[in-house]
Amino acid sequence: MSNFEHLHAEEARAIYQMLFGRAIPPVLMQRFLPVIERLNAAASPAELTAYYRAVETRADLEALELAGRLTGRLPLLTRKVQAMVALAETLPENQPLYVNQRSSFLAGAAAMAWAAAHSARQGIKGLWLLRGGAHG
Amino acid sequence: MAELIIVGSGAAATAAALALVQAGHRPIVLDVGHVDDRTAPRVQGNLYRYRAQHDSFDLHIGADYRGLAGVLSDEPTVAKLNAPAMAFVTRDAVALGPLSQQEFQAIQSFALGGLGNAWGAGLYRWINADLQDFPISLAELTRYFDILTDEIGISGADDDLTEFFGDPAGLQPPLELSHNARRVALAYRRRRRGLRARGIALGRPRLGVLTAPKEQRPACDYSNLEFWQPQPFIYTPAVTLRRLIRAGQIDYRPGLLVQRWQETADGVTVYARQLASGADVAVTGRRLLLAAGAINTARIALQSAGDVAARLPLLENPVVQIPLVLPASLGRRLDTHAFGLVQLNLVWESAAYQTILQGSLLELTAPLRAEFFGRFPLAARANLALIRHLLPAMLMLQLYFPAWMQPPSRLGLLDDGRLRIEGQPFPVDLARLTPLLASLRGLGLWTHPALVQQPITGHAIHYAGTLPMRAAPGPYQCHPSGRLYGAERVYIADSASFSNLSAKNMSLGMMANAMRIAVGAAA
Numbered sequence: 130m131s132n133f134e135h136l137h138a139e140e141a142r143a144i145y146q147m148l149f150g151r152a153i154p155p156v157l158m159q160r161f162l163p164v165i166e167r168l169n170a171a172a173s174p175a176e177l178t179a180y181y182r183a184v185e186t187r188a189d190l191e192a193l194e195l196a197g198r199l200t201g202r203l204p205l206l207t208r209k210v211q212a213m214v215a216l217a218e219t220l221p222e223n224q225p226l227y228v229n230q231r232s233s234f235l236a237g238a239a240a241m242a243w244a245a246a247h248s249a250r251q252g253i254k255g256l257w258l259l260r261g262g263a264h265g
Numbered sequence: 266m267a268e269l270i271i272v273g274s275g276a277a278a279t280a281a282a283l284a285l286v287q288a289g290h291r292p293i294v295l296d297v298g299h300v301d302d303r304t305a306p307r308v309q310g311n312l313y314r315y316r317a318q319h320d321s322f323d324l325h326i327g328a329d330y331r332g333l334a335g336v337l338s339d340e341p342t343v344a345k346l347n348a349p350a351m352a353f354v355t356r357d358a359v360a361l362g363p364l365s366q367q368e369f370q371a372i373q374s375f376a377l378g379g380l381g382n383a384w385g386a387g388l389y390r391w392i393n394a395d396l397q398d399f400p401i402s403l404a405e406l407t408r409y410f411d412i413l414t415d416e417i418g419i420s421g422a423d424d425d426l427t428e429f430f431g432d433p434a435g436l437q438p439p440l441e442l443s444h445n446a447r448r449v450a451l452a453y454r455r456r457r458r459g460l461r462a463r464g465i466a467l468g469r470p471r472l473g474v475l476t477a478p479k480e481q482r483p484a485c486d487y488s489n490l491e492f493w494q495p496q497p498f499i500y501t502p503a504v505t506l507r508r509l510i511r512a513g514q515i516d517y518r519p520g521l522l523v524q525r526w527q528e529t530a531d532g533v534t535v536y537a538r539q540l541a542s543g544a545d546v547a548v549t550g551r552r553l554l555l556a557a558g559a560i561n562t563a564r565i566a567l568q569s570a571g572d573v574a575a576r577l578p579l580l581e582n583p584v585v586q587i588p589l590v591l592p593a594s595l596g597r598r599l600d601t602h603a604f605g606l607v608q609l610n611l612v613w614e615s616a617a618y619q620t621i622l623q624g625s626l627l628e629l630t631a632p633l634r635a636e637f638f639g640r641f642p643l644a645a646r647a648n649l650a651l652i653r654h655l656l657p658a659m660l661m662l663q664l665y666f667p668a669w670m671q672p673p674s675r676l677g678l679l680d681d682g683r684l685r686i687e688g689q690p691f692p693v694d695l696a697r698l699t700p701l702l703a704s705l706r707g708l709g710l711w712t713h714p715a716l717v718q719q720p721i722t723g724h725a726i727h728y729a730g731t732l733p734m735r736a737a738p739g740p741y742q743c744h745p746s747g748r749l750y751g752a753e754r755v756y757i758a759d760s761a762s763f764s765n766l767s768a769k770n771m772s773l774g775m776m777a778n779a780m781r782i783a784v785g786a787a788a
Binding site for chain 1: 313316317318319320321322324325326330332333336337595596597598599601633634635636638639642643644645646647648649650651652653654655657658
């Protein structure tokens, strides 16, 4: 049992909320908890501390994850986000979030433009959050 | 005493068994032989229709979280082999074939049908250029290519790639192209002359995928389920092997892990471990055909000699993965009615590399969408937007290089019984790819050199050449007949006997060569 077990449900909720902007379905919570345990078991104490500080302080996980991925820091967060993306894809209600069902070049181009602008903003914010080493 | 013993049940072993049965023999086949014993029902219909109506955790992830192996560990993984329904393909492989690896990722299978259970089913005839360094001629293989084309049911076309892929006789019609592949094929038709002048040809793949029903197997249903469960329209060696077992034409003995052989005055004895009981078993025959896969065949040879000093070559096709975007398809809805593997092949007679390279243009409709999440260097929600809007406009080019472009990896037996494999990285000179990337732009396919990825050596799962055929063989090499140097009754029937490895998928050549060697050994 890790020192952070009381935060497992909180982090699952935070990651899902960050990705999809809504509450995590109970079945996904149940499936995500073993992922947390497996990944935490392989992480170093320093990495766990940095990661759970971000969860506890309700930092912008998306910004931190991007900055961490680009700079090779916080791989634990990246893996948890990737696992949540995969688990969430298995739920029928999430299919429209993964599979484009209506053709629109304009919608596609707009999504690309938004993705670039959003990533630039989040990247800068994440680097700022990481700057003092508080989260990574 | 039995006449002939075959070790293994993969593509080469199955082809050897088929050849022997056709020649009137009833070989013994020794195999571990894991089978798909899951009780979960097969998913029917289309992947995306199924997912819209059902929780697909069991299909994609599994209770043991196998589907998340790439996230939960640092080990390189192959998405198709992570599918819960494909677990039998690599079951117990680490325990049954222990390895110590450096700069190499070997995938082994002890399943009935071997790694062919999860292959892409690319089945290409060899041409003379593929036989570089082999001490045999193409004519010795031709009749076996014909037999296999009929046995398997190979789809394809007579097009610009026929000169590279050989005689199209007996092929079923090609698969329907996906929307994106159709666009590329049309663009190729318009720019064909210029591309051919630059050494680039495009055409239909030769696949062991039925487009018309054959012997109770259905035609491809374009359901995108190729990654997630064995599909009856995709040929695997197990199809032929099961038929031979049912007909009583082979003596199939599963549950045996072969350790070594010993020749006697009038035969050869094979020693194996019975996995259920742990007991040692001896089987005697007049000839032994080793077809356990290039790595395990070499292991058995080294174990038979008790040799921990020898270091054998191990050939593999270097491969690069090039993600490609069709800007014209941006924002398009996902093509859910598609064959989720190879759509088109590309052959590049490259002046830059001074050799022939072969590429497979893959649709991305079959894997989990989340598989691509980490591939875009963007924020998490932006990545989700790209998965939705950009992935349907993407194809992946897997470009294969011949094995002779890098020094072979090395393989040897350790004192503790593991095989040690030391891989050879293949650094890709991106500048040399520039002419190809420019030509792809002419086909409407955009990429950037920074996006080119190179998996670790071993990723292609085209292992060969550990006991190569030579005109004048030495130790740990074999004669053109496949007979191992220094042995009278032991033949190397699988890709271990390859003298070299061209950029072309080796499966059909390996099967034809196994038939040739089996017929010769029986005679």
